[in-house]
Amino acid sequence: MNILMIEDNESVAEMMQMFFLNEGWEATFKYDGQEGLDAFLEDANKWDMITLDLNLPGMDGMMVAREIRKVSSTVPIIMLTARDSESDQVIGLEMGADDYVTKPFSPLTLIARIKALHRRSELVEKVPATPDSDQTFDIETGHFKMNTKTREAYLNGKSIDGLTPKEFDLLFTLAKKPRQVFSREQLLELVWDYQYFGDERTVDAHIKKLRQKIEKVGPQVIQTVWGVGYKFDDSGVA
Known part of the structure:
Protein backbone atom coordinates (compact mmCIF):
# COMPACT_ATOMS: atom_id res chain seq x y z
CA MET A 1 0.00 0.00 0.00
CA ASN A 2 1.18 3.52 -0.81
CA ILE A 3 0.02 6.03 1.81
CA LEU A 4 0.08 9.82 1.76
CA MET A 5 -0.03 11.14 5.32
CA ILE A 6 -0.69 14.88 5.61
CA GLU A 7 0.05 15.67 9.26
CA ASP A 8 1.67 18.76 10.76
CA ASN A 9 2.74 16.99 13.96
CA GLU A 10 6.12 15.48 13.14
CA SER A 11 6.09 13.28 16.26
CA VAL A 12 2.86 11.65 15.11
CA ALA A 13 4.27 11.19 11.61
CA GLU A 14 7.48 9.60 12.92
CA MET A 15 5.50 7.26 15.15
CA MET A 16 3.23 6.17 12.30
CA GLN A 17 6.17 5.71 9.95
CA MET A 18 7.41 2.85 12.14
CA PHE A 19 4.00 1.18 12.09
CA PHE A 20 3.65 1.62 8.33
CA LEU A 21 7.08 0.07 7.77
CA ASN A 22 6.12 -2.83 10.01
CA GLU A 23 3.14 -3.48 7.71
CA GLY A 24 5.34 -3.28 4.62
CA TRP A 25 3.63 -0.10 3.41
CA GLU A 26 5.28 2.84 1.71
CA ALA A 27 4.45 6.25 3.13
CA THR A 28 5.05 9.85 2.09
CA PHE A 29 4.68 12.55 4.75
CA LYS A 30 3.70 16.18 4.19
CA TYR A 31 3.39 18.68 7.01
CA ASP A 32 1.41 21.43 5.26
CA GLY A 33 -2.04 21.27 3.67
CA GLN A 34 -1.04 22.85 0.37
CA GLU A 35 2.10 20.70 0.12
CA GLY A 36 0.02 17.60 0.78
CA LEU A 37 -2.47 18.55 -1.93
CA ASP A 38 0.36 19.26 -4.37
CA ALA A 39 1.87 15.83 -3.63
CA PHE A 40 -1.46 14.19 -4.36
CA LEU A 41 -1.97 16.14 -7.58
CA GLU A 42 1.48 15.21 -8.90
CA ASP A 43 0.24 11.64 -9.41
CA ALA A 44 -3.33 11.12 -8.22
CA ASN A 45 -3.35 7.44 -9.22
CA LYS A 46 -0.29 6.67 -7.11
CA TRP A 47 -1.99 6.71 -3.72
CA ALA A 82 -8.12 16.56 17.63
CA ARG A 83 -11.52 18.20 17.84
CA ASP A 84 -14.38 16.58 19.71
CA SER A 85 -16.98 18.72 17.99
CA GLU A 86 -19.64 16.62 16.32
CA SER A 87 -20.16 19.26 13.64
CA ASP A 88 -16.47 19.23 12.63
CA GLN A 89 -16.50 15.47 12.21
CA VAL A 90 -19.71 15.48 10.19
CA ILE A 91 -18.44 18.31 7.97
CA GLY A 92 -15.25 16.32 7.40
CA LEU A 93 -17.29 13.35 6.20
CA GLU A 94 -19.43 15.60 4.03
CA MET A 95 -16.29 17.06 2.44
CA GLY A 96 -15.40 13.59 1.22
CA ALA A 97 -13.62 11.73 4.02
CA ASP A 98 -14.54 8.05 4.26
CA ASP A 99 -13.69 7.74 7.94
CA TYR A 100 -12.19 9.72 10.79
CA VAL A 101 -10.08 8.99 13.85
CA THR A 102 -10.07 11.33 16.84
CA LYS A 103 -6.77 12.32 18.45
CA PRO A 104 -5.16 11.13 20.59
CA PHE A 105 -5.38 7.74 18.94
CA SER A 106 -3.70 4.37 19.19
CA PRO A 107 -1.50 3.62 16.16
CA LEU A 108 -3.02 0.14 16.06
CA THR A 109 -6.48 1.71 15.81
CA LEU A 110 -5.43 3.76 12.80
CA ILE A 111 -3.80 0.70 11.19
CA ALA A 112 -7.02 -1.27 11.70
CA ARG A 113 -9.11 1.52 10.16
CA ILE A 114 -6.74 1.72 7.17
CA LYS A 115 -6.94 -2.04 6.60
CA ALA A 116 -10.73 -2.08 6.85
CA LEU A 117 -11.11 0.80 4.41
CA HIS A 118 -8.55 -0.63 2.01
CA ARG A 119 -10.31 -4.02 1.91
CA ARG A 120 -13.38 -2.26 0.60
CA SER A 121 -11.70 0.12 -1.80
CA GLU A 122 -9.22 -2.23 -3.46
CA LEU A 123 -12.08 -3.70 -5.54
CA VAL A 124 -12.59 -0.40 -7.32
CA GLU A 125 -11.80 -0.62 -11.03
CA LYS A 126 -11.39 2.36 -13.30
CA VAL A 127 -13.78 1.46 -16.13
CA PRO A 128 -15.99 3.55 -18.45
CA ALA A 129 -19.34 4.32 -16.82
CA THR A 130 -21.36 3.03 -19.76
CA PRO A 131 -23.91 0.21 -19.48
CA ASP A 132 -22.95 -2.93 -21.40
CA SER A 133 -25.76 -5.10 -22.74
CA ASP A 134 -23.75 -8.21 -21.87
CA GLN A 135 -22.86 -6.98 -18.40
CA THR A 136 -24.00 -9.04 -15.44
CA PHE A 137 -25.41 -7.00 -12.58
CA ASP A 138 -25.45 -8.11 -8.96
CA ILE A 139 -28.66 -6.14 -8.42
CA GLU A 140 -31.14 -5.44 -11.19
CA THR A 141 -34.70 -4.13 -10.98
CA GLY A 142 -36.85 -2.31 -13.47
CA HIS A 143 -35.22 0.96 -12.48
CA PHE A 144 -31.95 0.22 -10.71
CA LYS A 145 -28.74 -1.73 -11.44
CA MET A 146 -25.49 -2.31 -9.57
CA ASN A 147 -22.32 -4.18 -10.49
CA THR A 148 -19.81 -4.81 -7.69
CA LYS A 149 -16.99 -5.78 -10.08
CA THR A 150 -17.07 -2.55 -12.05
CA ARG A 151 -18.39 -0.55 -9.08
CA GLU A 152 -21.15 0.97 -11.21
CA ALA A 153 -24.67 1.95 -10.24
CA TYR A 154 -27.47 3.11 -12.54
CA LEU A 155 -30.90 4.59 -11.91
CA ASN A 156 -33.24 4.58 -14.91
CA GLY A 157 -30.23 3.91 -17.15
CA LYS A 158 -28.29 6.91 -15.86
CA SER A 159 -24.99 6.41 -14.07
CA ILE A 160 -24.79 7.51 -10.43
CA ASP A 161 -21.36 9.07 -10.68
CA GLY A 162 -18.74 10.03 -8.11
CA LEU A 163 -19.56 7.43 -5.47
CA THR A 164 -16.83 6.97 -2.89
CA PRO A 165 -16.04 3.39 -1.80
CA LYS A 166 -18.10 3.77 1.37
CA GLU A 167 -21.04 5.35 -0.48
CA PHE A 168 -21.07 2.50 -3.01
CA ASP A 169 -20.95 -0.15 -0.27
CA LEU A 170 -23.68 1.62 1.68
CA LEU A 171 -25.93 1.75 -1.38
CA PHE A 172 -25.25 -1.91 -2.19
CA THR A 173 -25.99 -3.02 1.37
CA LEU A 174 -29.35 -1.28 1.30
CA ALA A 175 -30.28 -2.19 -2.29
CA LYS A 176 -29.58 -5.91 -2.06
CA LYS A 177 -32.44 -6.17 0.46
CA PRO A 178 -35.02 -3.70 -0.87
CA ARG A 179 -37.57 -2.31 1.57
CA GLN A 180 -35.77 -3.91 4.53
CA VAL A 181 -35.12 -1.33 7.21
CA PHE A 182 -31.55 -1.16 8.52
CA SER A 183 -30.72 0.56 11.78
CA ARG A 184 -27.68 2.79 11.92
CA GLU A 185 -25.94 0.26 14.17
CA GLN A 186 -26.50 -2.49 11.58
CA LEU A 187 -25.13 -0.33 8.78
CA LEU A 188 -22.04 0.54 10.82
CA GLU A 189 -21.27 -3.15 11.32
CA LEU A 190 -22.10 -4.22 7.75
CA VAL A 191 -20.45 -1.38 5.81
CA TRP A 192 -17.58 -0.26 8.04
CA ASP A 193 -16.42 -3.73 9.13
CA TYR A 194 -16.15 -2.67 12.77
CA GLN A 195 -18.22 -0.99 15.43
CA TYR A 196 -18.16 2.75 15.87
CA PHE A 197 -19.42 2.43 19.42
CA GLY A 198 -22.59 4.43 18.86
CA ASP A 199 -21.12 6.98 16.44
CA GLU A 200 -24.25 6.98 14.31
CA ARG A 201 -23.67 10.38 12.70
CA THR A 202 -21.13 8.68 10.44
CA VAL A 203 -24.02 6.87 8.72
CA ASP A 204 -26.13 10.01 8.49
CA ALA A 205 -23.32 12.00 6.87
CA HIS A 206 -22.74 9.32 4.23
CA ILE A 207 -26.46 8.93 3.56
CA LYS A 208 -26.70 12.69 2.97
CA LYS A 209 -23.90 12.65 0.39
CA LEU A 210 -25.25 9.50 -1.26
CA ARG A 211 -28.70 11.05 -1.62
CA GLN A 212 -27.24 14.15 -3.25
CA LYS A 213 -25.57 12.03 -5.92
CA ILE A 214 -28.68 9.91 -6.52
CA GLU A 215 -30.84 13.02 -6.93
CA LYS A 216 -28.63 14.21 -9.79
CA VAL A 217 -29.93 11.37 -11.98
CA GLY A 218 -33.41 10.57 -10.69
CA PRO A 219 -35.86 10.29 -7.81
CA GLN A 220 -34.72 9.43 -4.30
CA VAL A 221 -34.58 5.69 -3.54
CA ILE A 222 -33.03 5.91 -0.05
CA GLN A 223 -35.84 6.41 2.41
CA THR A 224 -35.71 7.39 6.08
CA VAL A 225 -37.75 5.31 8.50
CA TRP A 226 -38.07 7.70 11.40
CA GLY A 227 -36.85 6.35 14.71
CA VAL A 228 -35.41 3.23 13.10
CA GLY A 229 -33.00 3.83 10.21
CA TYR A 230 -32.93 3.66 6.42
CA LYS A 231 -34.18 1.49 3.57
CA PHE A 232 -33.87 1.21 -0.21
CA ASP A 233 -37.16 1.38 -2.11
CA ASP A 234 -37.43 2.06 -5.85
CA SER A 235 -41.03 0.85 -6.13
CA GLY A 236 -42.26 4.41 -6.56
CA VAL A 237 -39.82 5.32 -9.34
CA ALA A 238 -41.62 6.33 -12.52
Whole structure:
Protein backbone atom coordinates (compact mmCIF):
# COMPACT_ATOMS: atom_id res chain seq x y z
CA MET A 1 0.00 0.00 0.00
CA ASN A 2 1.18 3.52 -0.81
CA ILE A 3 0.02 6.03 1.81
CA LEU A 4 0.08 9.82 1.76
CA MET A 5 -0.03 11.14 5.32
CA ILE A 6 -0.69 14.88 5.61
CA GLU A 7 0.05 15.67 9.26
CA ASP A 8 1.67 18.76 10.76
CA ASN A 9 2.74 16.99 13.96
CA GLU A 10 6.12 15.48 13.14
CA SER A 11 6.09 13.28 16.26
CA VAL A 12 2.86 11.65 15.11
CA ALA A 13 4.27 11.19 11.61
CA GLU A 14 7.48 9.60 12.92
CA MET A 15 5.50 7.26 15.15
CA MET A 16 3.23 6.17 12.30
CA GLN A 17 6.17 5.71 9.95
CA MET A 18 7.41 2.85 12.14
CA PHE A 19 4.00 1.18 12.09
CA PHE A 20 3.65 1.62 8.33
CA LEU A 21 7.08 0.07 7.77
CA ASN A 22 6.12 -2.83 10.01
CA GLU A 23 3.14 -3.48 7.71
CA GLY A 24 5.34 -3.28 4.62
CA TRP A 25 3.63 -0.10 3.41
CA GLU A 26 5.28 2.84 1.71
CA ALA A 27 4.45 6.25 3.13
CA THR A 28 5.05 9.85 2.09
CA PHE A 29 4.68 12.55 4.75
CA LYS A 30 3.70 16.18 4.19
CA TYR A 31 3.39 18.68 7.01
CA ASP A 32 1.41 21.43 5.26
CA GLY A 33 -2.04 21.27 3.67
CA GLN A 34 -1.04 22.85 0.37
CA GLU A 35 2.10 20.70 0.12
CA GLY A 36 0.02 17.60 0.78
CA LEU A 37 -2.47 18.55 -1.93
CA ASP A 38 0.36 19.26 -4.37
CA ALA A 39 1.87 15.83 -3.63
CA PHE A 40 -1.46 14.19 -4.36
CA LEU A 41 -1.97 16.14 -7.58
CA GLU A 42 1.48 15.21 -8.90
CA ASP A 43 0.24 11.64 -9.41
CA ALA A 44 -3.33 11.12 -8.22
CA ASN A 45 -3.35 7.44 -9.22
CA LYS A 46 -0.29 6.67 -7.11
CA TRP A 47 -1.99 6.71 -3.72
CA ASP A 48 -3.88 3.81 -2.12
CA MET A 49 -4.78 5.71 1.04
CA ILE A 50 -4.68 9.26 2.41
CA THR A 51 -4.65 10.17 6.10
CA LEU A 52 -5.43 13.82 6.54
CA ASP A 53 -5.17 15.98 9.65
CA LEU A 54 -8.01 18.46 10.12
CA ASN A 55 -5.89 21.31 11.49
CA LEU A 56 -3.10 22.07 9.00
CA PRO A 57 -1.06 25.13 8.10
CA GLY A 58 -1.37 26.46 4.58
CA MET A 59 -4.74 24.82 3.88
CA ASP A 60 -6.95 23.04 6.40
CA GLY A 61 -7.90 19.40 6.06
CA MET A 62 -11.47 20.06 4.97
CA MET A 63 -10.32 22.18 2.04
CA VAL A 64 -7.71 19.57 1.10
CA ALA A 65 -10.33 16.81 1.16
CA ARG A 66 -12.67 18.84 -1.02
CA GLU A 67 -9.94 19.50 -3.59
CA ILE A 68 -8.91 15.83 -3.62
CA ARG A 69 -12.51 14.77 -4.24
CA LYS A 70 -12.65 17.04 -7.28
CA VAL A 71 -9.95 14.85 -8.82
CA SER A 72 -10.75 11.41 -7.39
CA SER A 73 -13.99 10.09 -5.94
CA THR A 74 -12.42 6.74 -5.06
CA VAL A 75 -9.15 7.31 -3.21
CA PRO A 76 -9.86 6.46 0.46
CA ILE A 77 -9.47 9.32 2.93
CA ILE A 78 -9.22 9.00 6.70
CA MET A 79 -9.40 12.31 8.53
CA LEU A 80 -7.49 12.77 11.79
CA THR A 81 -8.93 15.34 14.14
CA ALA A 82 -8.12 16.56 17.63
CA ARG A 83 -11.52 18.20 17.84
CA ASP A 84 -14.38 16.58 19.71
CA SER A 85 -16.98 18.72 17.99
CA GLU A 86 -19.64 16.62 16.32
CA SER A 87 -20.16 19.26 13.64
CA ASP A 88 -16.47 19.23 12.63
CA GLN A 89 -16.50 15.47 12.21
CA VAL A 90 -19.71 15.48 10.19
CA ILE A 91 -18.44 18.31 7.97
CA GLY A 92 -15.25 16.32 7.40
CA LEU A 93 -17.29 13.35 6.20
CA GLU A 94 -19.43 15.60 4.03
CA MET A 95 -16.29 17.06 2.44
CA GLY A 96 -15.40 13.59 1.22
CA ALA A 97 -13.62 11.73 4.02
CA ASP A 98 -14.54 8.05 4.26
CA ASP A 99 -13.69 7.74 7.94
CA TYR A 100 -12.19 9.72 10.79
CA VAL A 101 -10.08 8.99 13.85
CA THR A 102 -10.07 11.33 16.84
CA LYS A 103 -6.77 12.32 18.45
CA PRO A 104 -5.16 11.13 20.59
CA PHE A 105 -5.38 7.74 18.94
CA SER A 106 -3.70 4.37 19.19
CA PRO A 107 -1.50 3.62 16.16
CA LEU A 108 -3.02 0.14 16.06
CA THR A 109 -6.48 1.71 15.81
CA LEU A 110 -5.43 3.76 12.80
CA ILE A 111 -3.80 0.70 11.19
CA ALA A 112 -7.02 -1.27 11.70
CA ARG A 113 -9.11 1.52 10.16
CA ILE A 114 -6.74 1.72 7.17
CA LYS A 115 -6.94 -2.04 6.60
CA ALA A 116 -10.73 -2.08 6.85
CA LEU A 117 -11.11 0.80 4.41
CA HIS A 118 -8.55 -0.63 2.01
CA ARG A 119 -10.31 -4.02 1.91
CA ARG A 120 -13.38 -2.26 0.60
CA SER A 121 -11.70 0.12 -1.80
CA GLU A 122 -9.22 -2.23 -3.46
CA LEU A 123 -12.08 -3.70 -5.54
CA VAL A 124 -12.59 -0.40 -7.32
CA GLU A 125 -11.80 -0.62 -11.03
CA LYS A 126 -11.39 2.36 -13.30
CA VAL A 127 -13.78 1.46 -16.13
CA PRO A 128 -15.99 3.55 -18.45
CA ALA A 129 -19.34 4.32 -16.82
CA THR A 130 -21.36 3.03 -19.76
CA PRO A 131 -23.91 0.21 -19.48
CA ASP A 132 -22.95 -2.93 -21.40
CA SER A 133 -25.76 -5.10 -22.74
CA ASP A 134 -23.75 -8.21 -21.87
CA GLN A 135 -22.86 -6.98 -18.40
CA THR A 136 -24.00 -9.04 -15.44
CA PHE A 137 -25.41 -7.00 -12.58
CA ASP A 138 -25.45 -8.11 -8.96
CA ILE A 139 -28.66 -6.14 -8.42
CA GLU A 140 -31.14 -5.44 -11.19
CA THR A 141 -34.70 -4.13 -10.98
CA GLY A 142 -36.85 -2.31 -13.47
CA HIS A 143 -35.22 0.96 -12.48
CA PHE A 144 -31.95 0.22 -10.71
CA LYS A 145 -28.74 -1.73 -11.44
CA MET A 146 -25.49 -2.31 -9.57
CA ASN A 147 -22.32 -4.18 -10.49
CA THR A 148 -19.81 -4.81 -7.69
CA LYS A 149 -16.99 -5.78 -10.08
CA THR A 150 -17.07 -2.55 -12.05
CA ARG A 151 -18.39 -0.55 -9.08
CA GLU A 152 -21.15 0.97 -11.21
CA ALA A 153 -24.67 1.95 -10.24
CA TYR A 154 -27.47 3.11 -12.54
CA LEU A 155 -30.90 4.59 -11.91
CA ASN A 156 -33.24 4.58 -14.91
CA GLY A 157 -30.23 3.91 -17.15
CA LYS A 158 -28.29 6.91 -15.86
CA SER A 159 -24.99 6.41 -14.07
CA ILE A 160 -24.79 7.51 -10.43
CA ASP A 161 -21.36 9.07 -10.68
CA GLY A 162 -18.74 10.03 -8.11
CA LEU A 163 -19.56 7.43 -5.47
CA THR A 164 -16.83 6.97 -2.89
CA PRO A 165 -16.04 3.39 -1.80
CA LYS A 166 -18.10 3.77 1.37
CA GLU A 167 -21.04 5.35 -0.48
CA PHE A 168 -21.07 2.50 -3.01
CA ASP A 169 -20.95 -0.15 -0.27
CA LEU A 170 -23.68 1.62 1.68
CA LEU A 171 -25.93 1.75 -1.38
CA PHE A 172 -25.25 -1.91 -2.19
CA THR A 173 -25.99 -3.02 1.37
CA LEU A 174 -29.35 -1.28 1.30
CA ALA A 175 -30.28 -2.19 -2.29
CA LYS A 176 -29.58 -5.91 -2.06
CA LYS A 177 -32.44 -6.17 0.46
CA PRO A 178 -35.02 -3.70 -0.87
CA ARG A 179 -37.57 -2.31 1.57
CA GLN A 180 -35.77 -3.91 4.53
CA VAL A 181 -35.12 -1.33 7.21
CA PHE A 182 -31.55 -1.16 8.52
CA SER A 183 -30.72 0.56 11.78
CA ARG A 184 -27.68 2.79 11.92
CA GLU A 185 -25.94 0.26 14.17
CA GLN A 186 -26.50 -2.49 11.58
CA LEU A 187 -25.13 -0.33 8.78
CA LEU A 188 -22.04 0.54 10.82
CA GLU A 189 -21.27 -3.15 11.32
CA LEU A 190 -22.10 -4.22 7.75
CA VAL A 191 -20.45 -1.38 5.81
CA TRP A 192 -17.58 -0.26 8.04
CA ASP A 193 -16.42 -3.73 9.13
CA TYR A 194 -16.15 -2.67 12.77
CA GLN A 195 -18.22 -0.99 15.43
CA TYR A 196 -18.16 2.75 15.87
CA PHE A 197 -19.42 2.43 19.42
CA GLY A 198 -22.59 4.43 18.86
CA ASP A 199 -21.12 6.98 16.44
CA GLU A 200 -24.25 6.98 14.31
CA ARG A 201 -23.67 10.38 12.70
CA THR A 202 -21.13 8.68 10.44
CA VAL A 203 -24.02 6.87 8.72
CA ASP A 204 -26.13 10.01 8.49
CA ALA A 205 -23.32 12.00 6.87
CA HIS A 206 -22.74 9.32 4.23
CA ILE A 207 -26.46 8.93 3.56
CA LYS A 208 -26.70 12.69 2.97
CA LYS A 209 -23.90 12.65 0.39
CA LEU A 210 -25.25 9.50 -1.26
CA ARG A 211 -28.70 11.05 -1.62
CA GLN A 212 -27.24 14.15 -3.25
CA LYS A 213 -25.57 12.03 -5.92
CA ILE A 214 -28.68 9.91 -6.52
CA GLU A 215 -30.84 13.02 -6.93
CA LYS A 216 -28.63 14.21 -9.79
CA VAL A 217 -29.93 11.37 -11.98
CA GLY A 218 -33.41 10.57 -10.69
CA PRO A 219 -35.86 10.29 -7.81
CA GLN A 220 -34.72 9.43 -4.30
CA VAL A 221 -34.58 5.69 -3.54
CA ILE A 222 -33.03 5.91 -0.05
CA GLN A 223 -35.84 6.41 2.41
CA THR A 224 -35.71 7.39 6.08
CA VAL A 225 -37.75 5.31 8.50
CA TRP A 226 -38.07 7.70 11.40
CA GLY A 227 -36.85 6.35 14.71
CA VAL A 228 -35.41 3.23 13.10
CA GLY A 229 -33.00 3.83 10.21
CA TYR A 230 -32.93 3.66 6.42
CA LYS A 231 -34.18 1.49 3.57
CA PHE A 232 -33.87 1.21 -0.21
CA ASP A 233 -37.16 1.38 -2.11
CA ASP A 234 -37.43 2.06 -5.85
CA SER A 235 -41.03 0.85 -6.13
CA GLY A 236 -42.26 4.41 -6.56
CA VAL A 237 -39.82 5.32 -9.34
CA ALA A 238 -41.62 6.33 -12.52
